[in-house]
Amino acid sequence: MELTGAEIVAECLLREKVDLVFGLPGGVVIPLYDVLRRTPKIRHILVRHEQGAAHMADGYARATGKPGVCIVSSGPGATNTVTGIATAYMDSIPMVIFTGQVPVHLIGNDAFQEADIVGITRPITKHNYLVKEAGEIADAIAEAFYIATTGRPGPVLIDLPKDVQVMKAKFEYPERPHVRGYRPTYEGHPGQIKKAVEMIVASKRPVIYVGGGAILSGAADEVRDLAYRARAPVTTTLMGLGAFPETDSLSLKMLGMHGTWYANTAVMQCDLLIAIGARFDDRVTGKLSDFSLQSKKIHIVIDPADIGKNVQVDLPIVGDVKRVLQQLNPLITKPLGTDEWLQQIEVWKREHPLTYESTASCHEEGLDGGSDGTAPPSHIPLRAQYVIQKIGEMTHGDAIVVTDVGQHQMWAAQWYGFTKPRSMITSGGLGTMGFGLPAAIGVAFAVKDRPIVVISGDGSIQMNIQEMATAVGCRLPIKIALLNNGYLGMVRQWQDLFYGKRFSEVDLRESNPDFVKLAEAFGAVGLRVFKDEDVEEAFAEAMKVTDRPVLIDFVIGEEDNVFPMIPAGAAAHEMRES
Amino acid sequence: MRRHTISLIVENKFGVLARIAGLFSGRGFNIDSISVGESVEPGTARMTIVTQGDEIIIEQIMKQLNRLINIIRVVDLTDDSFINRELALIKVNASAGTRPEIVQIAEIFRAKIVDISQKTLTIEATGNEDKIDAVIGMLRPFGLKEIARTGRVALSREYRGKDQPRQPAPAAPVWERERLNIAADPA
Numbered sequence: 001m002e003l004t005g006a007e008i009v010a011e012c013l014l015r016e017k018v019d020l021v022f023g024l025p026g027g028v029v030i031p032l033y034d035v036l037r038r039t040p041k042i043r044h045i046l047v048r049h050e051q052g053a054a055h056m057a058d059g060y061a062r063a064t065g066k067p068g069v070c071i072v073s074s075g076p077g078a079t080n081t082v083t084g085i086a087t088a089y090m091d092s093i094p095m096v097i098f099t100g101q102v103p104v105h106l107i108g109n110d111a112f113q114e115a116d117i118v119g120i121t122r123p124i125t126k127h128n129y130l131v132k133e134a135g136e137i138a139d140a141i142a143e144a145f146y147i148a149t150t151g152r153p154g155p156v157l158i159d160l161p162k163d164v165q166v167m168k169a170k171f172e173y174p175e176r177p178h179v180r181g182y183r184p185t186y187e188g189h190p191g192q193i194k195k196a197v198e199m200i201v202a203s204k205r206p207v208i209y210v211g212g213g214a215i216l217s218g219a220a221d222e223v224r225d226l227a228y229r230a231r232a233p234v235t236t237t238l239m240g241l242g243a244f245p246e247t248d249s250l251s252l253k254m255l256g257m258h259g260t261w262y263a264n265t266a267v268m269q270c271d272l273l274i275a276i277g278a279r280f281d282d283r284v285t286g287k288l289s290d291f292s293l294q295s296k297k298i299h300i301v302i303d304p305a306d307i308g309k310n311v312q313v314d315l316p317i318v319g320d321v322k323r324v325l326q327q328l329n330p331l332i333t334k335p336l337g338t339d340e341w342l343q344q345i346e347v348w349k350r351e352h353p354l355t356y357e358s359t360a361s362c363h364e365e366g367l368d369g370g371s372d373g374t375a376p377p378s379h380i381p382l383r384a385q386y387v388i389q390k391i392g393e394m395t396h397g398d399a400i401v402v403t404d405v406g407q408h409q410m411w412a413a414q415w416y417g418f419t420k421p422r423s424m425i426t427s428g429g430l431g432t433m434g435f436g437l438p439a440a441i442g443v444a445f446a447v448k449d450r451p452i453v454v455i456s457g458d459g460s461i462q463m464n465i466q467e468m469a470t471a472v473g474c475r476l477p478i479k480i481a482l483l484n485n486g487y488l489g490m491v492r493q494w495q496d497l498f499y500g501k502r503f504s505e506v507d508l509r510e511s512n513p514d515f516v517k518l519a520e521a522f523g524a525v526g527l528r529v530f531k532d533e534d535v536e537e538a539f540a541e542a543m544k545v546t547d548r549p550v551l552i553d554f555v556i557g558e559e560d561n562v563f564p565m566i567p568a569g570a571a572a573h574e575m576r577e578s
Numbered sequence: 579m580r581r582h583t584i585s586l587i588v589e590n591k592f593g594v595l596a597r598i599a600g601l602f603s604g605r606g607f608n609i610d611s612i613s614v615g616e617s618v619e620p621g622t623a624r625m626t627i628v629t630q631g632d633e634i635i636i637e638q639i640m641k642q643l644n645r646l647i648n649i650i651r652v653v654d655l656t657d658d659s660f661i662n663r664e665l666a667l668i669k670v671n672a673s674a675g676t677r678p679e680i681v682q683i684a685e686i687f688r689a690k691i692v693d694i695s696q697k698t699l700t701i702e703a704t705g706n707e708d709k710i711d712a713v714i715g716m717l718r719p720f721g722l723k724e725i726a727r728t729g730r731v732a733l734s735r736e737y738r739g740k741d742q743p744r745q746p747a748p749a750a751p752v753w754e755r756e757r758l759n760i761a762a763d764p765a
Contacts (some may be wrong), residue, residue, distance in 0.1 A: 181648055
């Protein structure tokens with residue numbers, strides 16, 4: 001069967017069971033779009049900026065575990081996806097990105113809208129392809145999906161010159177792509193697993209430290225099983241939130257720079273640290289030379305390059321964490337003597353809970369407006385933590401929370417109360433402001449039965465606000481909780497704490513738009529909340545809207561900081577609680 | 579910090595060299611030399627990279643190379659017995675008076691004279707780096723015009739004579755144990 005290159009692409013997507021792609025056409029991908037137009041089984045979502053397309057594909061992948069797909073044009077269309085690709089790469093998210101390219105004979109000629117996107121994305125993709133013949137398209141796509149979704153997942157890019165899309169070739173789809181230099185390890189080595197069991201059984205003060213790998217591998221049940229068998233407390237990274245229910249008494253919640261006091265202290269004092277699908281990122285470890293010095297360390301991870309990269313471990317186990325835990329868990333049969341340790345942790349939880357000064361306590365202290373009349377009583381700021389807690393309560397912890405990056409992201413991680421995997425969609429590794437709204441759009445196409453709540457800030461939301469048009473156009477009932485403090489809050493916090501309050505270029509107050517009007521201009525619903533007591537009503541109203549996005553502008557305190565905090569490069573014992 | 583000789587078999591595809599060079603520069607690893615040429619199997623190439631770093635860095639280099647999809651095999655030859663050679667073309671000033679002496683030096687090093695002019699001689703020397711350095715050192719006083727060196731190529735040694743039977747395979751380095759999923763200490 002002879003098909004054009006563009007037809008081959010569409011056929012391959014169907015074989016890969018892709019029914020949804022995000023994209024924006026341009027000159028050199030018109031042949032592909034011409035085919036998409038008559039391929040009704042593949043729905044195409046038209047975005048407003050290619051970065052949005054990449055984040056949408058990413059969000060879709062994070063929510064479903066299936067690869068996200070986007071299609072963009074050459075040159076600027078392709079370069080606009082770069083931040084989105086890097087975001088997915090850092091968090092190991094499976095994605096396939098199709099970029100158009102100028103015709104083969106023009107490559108290298110500085111042609112109109114030409115960019116060497118394969119060169120540009122080489123360090124931020126798991127692999128990439130420039131396809132120069134229509135006959136090579138099917139193999140490239142089959143390999144791309146295989147590579148993107150297996151082993152440690154990641155984005156794969158395919159660059160398709162315009163003439164290749166038009167060229168005809170015989171179509172044959174390889175059933176099992178063969179990639180010689182790529183052999184991920186899935187099973188854990190039995191000898192290593194046996195040793196891990198011995199270490200776990202011998203431990204008196206174990207801590208399980210779970211990262212995003214546990215979510216990617218679908219290992220939440222296995223993590224819980226291990227925690228119960230070993231009677232070991234569990235802390236998760238930002239990427240691991242939801243891999244273990246925070247409502248469980250064994251949960252230490254999040255660790256790291258803005259983790260709980262008790263999680264960081266437990267990691268500091270444990271005698272065994274079991275790292276599962278995690279990579280000892282600097283935001284988790286703080287100062288490496290002081291990190292968890294008393295512990296032996298077991299590291300279960302699929303990518304051997306993560307072993308020994310930051311922290312030397314005593315026992316590495318390379319493999320898919322779900323399979324490794326399935327091998328390991330049944331071998332832990334003896335009850336473990338961790339009672340004393342768990343009691344100690346209970347004491348820490350009581351003495352150093354995650355906390356914030358509520359608006360109500362400000363009232364009691366008489367801080368509601370100075371006697372000099374400079375601030376009206378209504379000026380008592382709304383607390384971001386309270387807003388997030390309320391949203392957690394009102395959605396019964398069942399929402400998919402999608403965040404941007406900054407203070408609001410950390411508050412969301414601390415206060416929402418995650419109980420299910422794939423419920424916290426956030427840019428952890430790259431820390432991409434502007435990720436939230438488009439990622440939530442990707443999620444909204446995959447998840448229809450759970451509320452989708454974007455928690456964003458006034459800085460971040462403006463970085464991809466154009467995708468509001470996409471959300472309105474597709475009638476997506478996304479709730480956007482905008483925690484608006486009029487600042488680039490996290491940078492402001494660092495300048496406040498570490499740069500002697502010398503605030504430099506962080507003030508957005510004068511130039512921020514009226515977010516309610518902005519939402520309305522897009523055709524979404526806009527609400528504004530100033531006071532604690534109005535949070536519930538506003539969110540309930542937002543939940544009633546089912547045919548368009550709702551943005552709630554929560555006007556929060558301008559000077560609130562995120563605590564606890566371990567300053568960058570410091571050790572856990574240097575944690576500041578306020 | 580030690581010098582390591584890493585041998586790679588790679589798929590001979592568009593952009594492989596760029597992927598490897600990019601990996602080294604992006605992660606801050608050093609490359610002392612790199613050489614590439616076709617390998618036995620069609621469609622594959624052998625690369626020899628000479629790099630340096632402590633054990634942890636070398637382990638990372640090996641692991642990161644292994645992550646690249648187009649790389650089929652990575653071996654660190656350093657701790658095994660291996661043969662390595664480099665080729666250099668050395669263009670040196672030579673007058674009628676100095677020519678015999680230069681020819682003699684070349685002979686001592688079993689190097690060849692491959693080009694001659696009124697004012698120069700070009701010498702082809704092959705050997706390990708020490709030898710090449712020695713040839714260049716001996717020729718320097720005559721005035722070096724130009725030098726081109728290939729960088730090291732290397733293969734592991736097979737036959738080691740009756741007195742030195744091939745040693746049992748050295749314990750796999752840490753990165754390989756993990757990748758191949760071999761227990762650190764087969765208990």
